[in-house]
Every structure is written in C-alpha cells, then in structure tokens.
Amino acid sequence: MKYYPVNLDIRNQPCLVVGGGAVGTRKVRTLLDCGAMVTVVSPLASNSLSVLARENRISLKQRPYRASDLEGIFLVIGATDNKDLNRVIHDDARKLGTLCNIADQPDLCNFILPAIIERGDLIIAVSTSGKSPAFARHLRKELEVRFGPEYADFLKLMGIVRKILLEQTHDPETHQRVFESLIEQGLLECIREGDKARIDAMLISVLGPGHGYDRVCERGDDI
Numbered sequence: 001m002k003y004y005p006v007n008l009d010i011r012n013q014p015c016l017v018v019g020g021g022a023v024g025t026r027k028v029r030t031l032l033d034c035g036a037m038v039t040v041v042s043p044l045a046s047n048s049l050s051v052l053a054r055e056n057r058i059s060l061k062q063r064p065y066r067a068s069d070l071e072g073i074f075l076v077i078g079a080t081d082n083k084d085l086n087r088v089i090h091d092d093a094r095k096l097g098t099l100c101n102i103a104d105q106p107d108l109c110n111f112i113l114p115a116i117i118e119r120g121d122l123i124i125a126v127s128t129s130g131k132s133p134a135f136a137r138h139l140r141k142e143l144e145v146r147f148g149p150e151y152a153d154f155l156k157l158m159g160i161v162r163k164i165l166l167e168q169t170h171d172p173e174t175h176q177r178v179f180e181s182l183i184e185q186g187l188l189e190c191i192r193e194g195d196k197a198r199i200d201a202m203l204i205s206v207l208g209p210g211h212g213y214d215r216v217c218e219r220g221d222d223i
Contacts, residue, residue, distance in 0.1 A: 002129050003112065008099075011035035014072055018065045018089055019079030020045035023103050027077045028058060030113075036075075041065050067092045078102040106130030115140035120152025121159070150192040157191070158182070160216055164207055178206045 015031050017024050020042030028049060031038050039059040040049055053060035061069075065085060070076060070092050076099070078089040083105075090108040093100035102108035106129075114125035115136040124143055126136045158179065165175050182202055190198045200212040207216070 003127065005125070005127075007123065008075075010075060012037060013074040014039065016041065016069060016073045016076040017079055018042065018069070018076065018085070019081075019103075020049050020060075020062075021079065021081075022046065024077075024079035025049055027079050027103070028052065031077075032057060039069070039073075041069050042080075065089065070096055070098055073098055075099040076101075078105075078108070104133075117143045117147060119147055119149060119155075121155045122147065122151045148192065150188060153191050154188045157187075157213075157216065160219060161203070161207065164211070164216070164219060182206065 010031065011034065013036055015036040015038050017027050017031070017038060017040045020040055021044070024040065024042065025046045025048050028038055028040060032052075038057075039061065040053075041061045041063065042049075043062060043064060045053070045060055045062055049058065049060060052058045065088070067088075073096075076089060076093050078086045078101070080086060086102045086105055086108055090100055090102055092098075094110075100108070100110055101113055106112055109130075112127065112130050114127035115133070117124040117126070117140055124147065126139045126143065128136045161178070161182070162175065165178065185202055187199065187202055189195075190202070196213055203211050203213060203216055
C-alpha cells in the first residue's frame, strides 16, 4: 500500500490554494466545508471565489504566487495549469515540511485527495492511489446510491446513545455490546423504513424507560 490512509482535522488551520479557476474553486469549497482558514493566491479568480472573498469567508490575493505565501501554512493545494509553477509550489512546500497536493500531478504530492461520499458523520473515501481519478469518481457515484441519508441519521442517533451511556454506569465492554445489539437488531433498517415503534423499543431496551426516539433526539441538543 503506497499511501497511509488518514482523516485530517483541518478546522481553523491555515490552508493555501494557488489557482483561482474551476479546480481551485472546488478545492476551496471542500476546505471550507472542513472548517479550514483558506487563502487563495491567483492573478485571476472565479466569480464564486470573488463572492467568498467579499463575504470574508476566504482571503483572496489576486497576484502571482510567492514563496512567502507558504509561511505559517499547514496545507497547500496547487490548482494551476502551469507545470513549472506547480513544481515550484511543491519544492517550496517540501523545504518547509508543508502538506502539499498538486492537482492531477501525484508525483508532486505528499498526499492525494480521494473521491468522497459524505452522509453526515459517515465519510467514505475512494482512492485509486492516483492511477485513475475517473474510476474513483465512478465508484463514488455507485456508492452514493448504496449509502442513503439514513446513514447520517443512524450515526447521529448512535452518537447520542453513546453520550447517554457515558452518563450512566456502563463499562466500555457493555457499551460495545449495546452498539452491536442495536446494529444486529436492524436499527439502521428501521431508520430507513421510518419504523418508529421498533426504534423506540430498541432504545428503551438499552437506555431504560423514557428513552424513546423523540426523547433521545431531544437529549442530543442538550449533551
């Protein structure tokens, strides 16, 4: 296995995107979705990036890239069609030990970006190790059909159950058995089918009286 799979927390981390076209815009939106502090450097910028800059959601510097742009940067993405410039970005990042991804040039990356399916807290990443991004996107489309919105609701509910259990006197092994039981009893399928009566019964069986679906969801806002 060439790449070490990892989910990276970039909330409030300073990230740089070099390039203001369609590719750069997509990269910026993904970084923003993950809570990053984004700076874009590019002589030209898409309308979407200009709007984000006016809304103070990104810092936009409409000028050519400089090596000093990497100072204090946690992660940089090169999204230009200039191979020489991409090489410069890569070399500058390597000197500083900065995480670097150059779009469509895996040989200039110390990390690559997978195709992603997101269902709330469920994140499925599909990677072909840079060999065929098109096939990764094809697989993503198949998985988007397979994994529906019920997975987001399921994980949200499981997270609330976990927090409630932590308030009680259960030990970790008991927690594990509870979660396995909920899965084996078909909690996910019940959520998909909207079978609230069965969901209520499952939750009450593990959390006790008064812990039906509606009440548990309300607790999610309090915990």
